[in-house]
Each structure stands twice: as structure tokens, then as C-alpha cells.
Amino acid sequence: MNGRRILLEVNDLKKHFPVRGGGLGRRAMGRVKAVDGVSFRIFEGETLGLVGESGCGKTTLGRCVVRGISATSGAVLYHGSDGQAVDFLKLDGRDLRRRRQEIQMIFQDPHSSLDPRMSVYDIIAEPLRVNGPGTGRGIDERVKYLAGVVSLNISHLMRYPHAFSGGQRQRIGIARALATNPRLVVADEPVSALDVSVRAQVLNLLEDLQEEFSLTYLFVSHDLSVVKHIADRVAVMYVGRIVEISETDRIFDGPKHPYTEALLSAVPRPDPRSRMKRIVLExxxxxxxxxxxxxxxxxxxxxxxxxxxxxxxxxREVEPGHLAACHFAGDLELRGVSAIR
Ligand SMILES: Nc1ncnc2c1ncn2[C@@H]1O[C@H](COP(=O)(O)OP(=O)(O)OP(=O)(O)O)[C@@H](O)[C@H]1O
Ligand code: SF4
Ligand SMILES: [Mg+2]
Structure with a gap:
């Protein structure tokens, strides 16, 4: 981590989807509180892991942060390299186009997130054409450079996404995300849809790129072993809220929230004796x-x-830098991964 400069501050972010009834008018019957008052910070150069079971709101939160969907309320303060903090959610026009380039997203499914009718060349070039001041030649050089950065064969750039394997398609998605020189990348389960054999390669690539381009990651995953490997800090989400956040080692060794303890107990371990102690989440x-x-x-x-x-x-802060949302956080003797092992 490069120091503790804040890059992004998410304040009381909410995303409530209306639930519509059938029939004429389709009146709103209620609200799905997919993200319901989330606040956290991301420091420059770190990887913040975001974990939680399916349906907890991880993707919705990530998409609100990059403005793939609009939040219901709250703020996303982005601290630009010029030292100015702006609420990314309130930007429009030229300011929005400029900042959008700095905040990019990598998606879970590299198959459905790439337009099948576009060549890989055009997929990578598109954000440059939309946002950048680049000319034809500049774009051409950049596309080839980006292909090299993610180890794609330059002679295959005129092919279409279906001609590539899952791992290669995710490399295309990563090259596209990097096209505009972002500072923050929201990676939503970037390896979950891939074969186990290529997961490590793509994770290593993401780590190398972070180093090379001084990237900051919000890394969404339900796989705790991946997060333990890649994240500096971890935020645990449950039904639209963050219930615990701290440095990765402290989350894994000494969780302060019972939900985190239960998630950790389910991390697969080679020793069969340890499996007996799994806390079953009913x-x-x-x-x-x-x-x-x-x-x-x-x-x-x-x-x-x-x-x-x-x-x-x-x-609330239970220990310095370790926050948990439990009435008894700090009083309970919760087991981390090392204790369960
Ligand atoms: N467009 C939408 N309209 C209504 N409800 C939605 C919409 N998108 C998501 N939801 C609901 O919001 C909740 C959070 O979904 P989300 O996809 O953010 O969870 P997630 O943590 O990313 O899950 P997963 O691990 O399965 O990817 C779920 O209950 C989901 O059904
Ligand atoms: S507040 Fe109560 S129910 Fe919630 S996690 Fe803590 S002990 Fe469990
Ligand atoms: Mg998701």
C-alpha cells in the first residue's frame, strides 16, 4: 500500500429498487433495499475485498460506485490526483466524462460483458474513442500496447470474443478497463466464472497490473480464499449493509462479527478434522x-x-481500524481461521 491517502469515500450509500406489482400502471409495491446505508473508505493503492453471500448487495454496491446504475441516495467522494474531492454521483457533462475514465469496472462473466458483434480490437478501442482525445494512430498504438500488457496475441485482435477462452476473454475485459488509465478498478468476481486452472493466472495478472499502474481495487468476491490472497483490507456485507471491515489478517484471525465468523468457518481446509467445526448458517x-x-x-x-x-x-470501531456492527462485538470470543484450524 502506498501510504494512507484516501482515494474514495462512500457515505451512506443506498440503492433501493422499486418492486412493481402486475397490471396497469405497475405501481411500486415496496422496495428492495439492496444497498442500505453503506459507508467506507478506500485508500490509494490498496485492494479492498468485499465479501458476503449471494444477494447481499455486493454487485449493486460496485455498480453504484462506478455509476453503472444510479444510487438512490448517498455520496461517493472521489479524491482526484489534483487533490480535489468531488462527489462522483453528482457530476455531469465534461466533468463526468473525465472522472469516469478514472473509475472502471471488470465484470464477473467475461462472456456476457463483451459485445459478441465487436472485434476484440474495437472492444478495447471503444472507451478510447468515446472518452479520449486520441486519434486513429494513437488509438491503434494504445490498443496494441494494452493487448501486450494483458498478454493477448496482437495478431488475434480482429477476432471476435467467442473465439477466445474464458481466461482470454477476461484479459480482454481487463485491457478494456485499463484503456482510459483508471486509478480505481471495481472488479466484480473477476475470476469466479473461470476454470480453476486459469484463476491463479488472472489473479496474478491483476496483481501485476496493480503494481505497474498504481491501481486501487475494490475486489468483490464470495470466495474468501481468493480475498485472503489478494486483499489488504476486507469489508463484509450482509443484506445491504457493511457488518465488519478491517485489515485482512485481522478479519481472518480475529473476526468481531458473528456473520464473519460463520463465513470463515466455511472456508475449505485440507484437514478433515477442521471441517467438523464448521458453523452452519441456517x-x-x-x-x-x-x-x-x-x-x-x-x-x-x-x-x-x-x-x-x-x-x-x-x-462502530471495536479496535483501532476494526469496525463491526454487532451489539456484542468485542465481548464475544469469536474464532478466526487460525483458531478453527
Ligand atoms: N435490478 C434489480 N431489481 C430488483 N432487485 C434487484 C436488482 N438487482 C439486484 N436486485 C436484488 O438486490 C439484492 C442484491 O443483489 P446483488 O446482485 O447486488 O447481490 P450480490 O451480493 O452481488 O450477489 P451474488 O454473490 O449472487 O453476485 C438481491 O436481493 C437482488 O435480487
Ligand atoms: S447484534 Fe446480535 S444478532 Fe446481530 S450479530 Fe451481534 S449478537 Fe448476532
Ligand atoms: Mg454479484
């Missing part, structure tokens, strides 16, 4: 249109007491 992630009262985790929490049903715990 039931599914609750429906964010109708979440449980108080602490959203209470119906599944082995430590829940009466207050948990009544009052929502705030995300």
Missing part, C-alpha cells in the same frame, strides 16, 4: 425487500439475544 440470506427487524443477522445468529431483534447495531 436458512438463506433474507429478502432485502423485507429484512428482519433489528440486527438483520439475528435469525441466523448463534449469539442473538432480545436486543438483537429490537435494535439495529451501528457499525
Amino acid at each position: 436458512g438463506d440470506v433474507p429478502n432485502p425487500a423485507d429484512p428482519p427487524s433489528g440486527c438483520h443477522f439475528h435469525p441466523r445468529c448463534r449469539y442473538a439475544r432480545d436486543i438483537c431483534r429490537e435494535r439495529a447495531p451501528a457499525l
Whole structure:
């Protein structure tokens, strides 16, 4: 990590999707609170891992941050290299086009995120044509340079995405994301759809690129072993909220939130004896249109007491740099990965 300069500050971000009824008019019947009051910071040069079970709101949060979808409320303060902080969500016109280049996204499924009717060359060139001042020659050089950076064969650039393997397609997606020289990259499960055999290669590539281009990553994944490997800090999300955030080692060795403890206990380990101690999370992630009262985790929490049903715990600093949203954080003796092992 290059120091502790803040690059991005997300403040009380919410994304509520309207649930529409059938029939004429399709009136809004309720709201899916996919992201419901999320605040965190990303420091320049770090990788912040974002974990949580399916449906917790990770993708929605990532897409709001890059403005792939519009947030319902909240702010995303972006600290530019010129030292100015701007609310990225409020920008428009030229300011938005300029800042958009600095905040890019890599998607989970490299198949559906690449336009099948465009050549790989055009896929990588598109953001340069849309945003950049680049001319034909400048674009040509840059596309070839980017292909080299992600180890794509330059003689294959006129081919279409279907001609490439999953791992190569993800390299195309990465080259496209890097085209405009971003500072922050939101990577949404960038290796989850890939064969296990190529996952490590793509992860290593992302790490090398981070170093080479001084990138900052918000790295979304439900795979804790990947996050342990790649992240400097980890944020744990549950039903639209961050329930714990700290440095990676502290999350893994000494979790402060029962949900994190349960997630960690499910990380596969080679030793069969350790599997006995898995904390089984009963039931599914609750429906964010109708979440449980108080602490959203209470119906599944082995430590829940009466207050948990009544009052929502705030995300508070339990130890310096370690925040958790649990009424009993700091009092509970929770097991990390080393203890479970
Ligand atoms: N366009 C939408 N309209 C209504 N609800 C949505 C929409 N997009 C997402 N949701 C809901 O918001 C919640 C969060 O979804 P999201 O895709 O952000 O979760 P996730 O953590 O990325 O899950 P996964 O690990 O499966 O990718 C889910 O309940 C989902 O059904
Ligand atoms: S507040 Fe209560 S229900 Fe929520 S995680 Fe803590 S102990 Fe469990
Ligand atoms: Mg997702």
C-alpha cells in the first residue's frame, strides 16, 4: 500500500429498487433495499475485498460506485490526483466524462460483458474513442500496447470474443478497463466464472497490473480464499449493509462479527478434522425487500439475544481500524481461521 491517502469515500450509500406489482400502471409495491446505508473508505493503492453471500448487495454496491446504475441516495467522494474531492454521483457533462475514465469496472462473466458483434480490437478501442482525445494512430498504438500488457496475441485482435477462452476473454475485459488509465478498478468476481486452472493466472495478472499502474481495487468476491490472497483490507456485507471491515489478517484471525465468523468457518481446509467445526448458517440470506427487524443477522445468529431483534447495531470501531456492527462485538470470543484450524 502506498501510504494512507484516501482515494474514495462512500457515505451512506443506498440503492433501493422499486418492486412493481402486475397490471396497469405497475405501481411500486415496496422496495428492495439492496444497498442500505453503506459507508467506507478506500485508500490509494490498496485492494479492498468485499465479501458476503449471494444477494447481499455486493454487485449493486460496485455498480453504484462506478455509476453503472444510479444510487438512490448517498455520496461517493472521489479524491482526484489534483487533490480535489468531488462527489462522483453528482457530476455531469465534461466533468463526468473525465472522472469516469478514472473509475472502471471488470465484470464477473467475461462472456456476457463483451459485445459478441465487436472485434476484440474495437472492444478495447471503444472507451478510447468515446472518452479520449486520441486519434486513429494513437488509438491503434494504445490498443496494441494494452493487448501486450494483458498478454493477448496482437495478431488475434480482429477476432471476435467467442473465439477466445474464458481466461482470454477476461484479459480482454481487463485491457478494456485499463484503456482510459483508471486509478480505481471495481472488479466484480473477476475470476469466479473461470476454470480453476486459469484463476491463479488472472489473479496474478491483476496483481501485476496493480503494481505497474498504481491501481486501487475494490475486489468483490464470495470466495474468501481468493480475498485472503489478494486483499489488504476486507469489508463484509450482509443484506445491504457493511457488518465488519478491517485489515485482512485481522478479519481472518480475529473476526468481531458473528456473520464473519460463520463465513470463515466455511472456508475449505485440507484437514478433515477442521471441517467438523464448521458453523452452519441456517436458512438463506433474507429478502432485502423485507429484512428482519433489528440486527438483520439475528435469525441466523448463534449469539442473538432480545436486543438483537429490537435494535439495529451501528457499525462502530471495536479496535483501532476494526469496525463491526454487532451489539456484542468485542465481548464475544469469536474464532478466526487460525483458531478453527
Ligand atoms: N435490478 C434489480 N431489481 C430488483 N432487485 C434487484 C436488482 N438487482 C439486484 N436486485 C436484488 O438486490 C439484492 C442484491 O443483489 P446483488 O446482485 O447486488 O447481490 P450480490 O451480493 O452481488 O450477489 P451474488 O454473490 O449472487 O453476485 C438481491 O436481493 C437482488 O435480487
Ligand atoms: S447484534 Fe446480535 S444478532 Fe446481530 S450479530 Fe451481534 S449478537 Fe448476532
Ligand atoms: Mg454479484
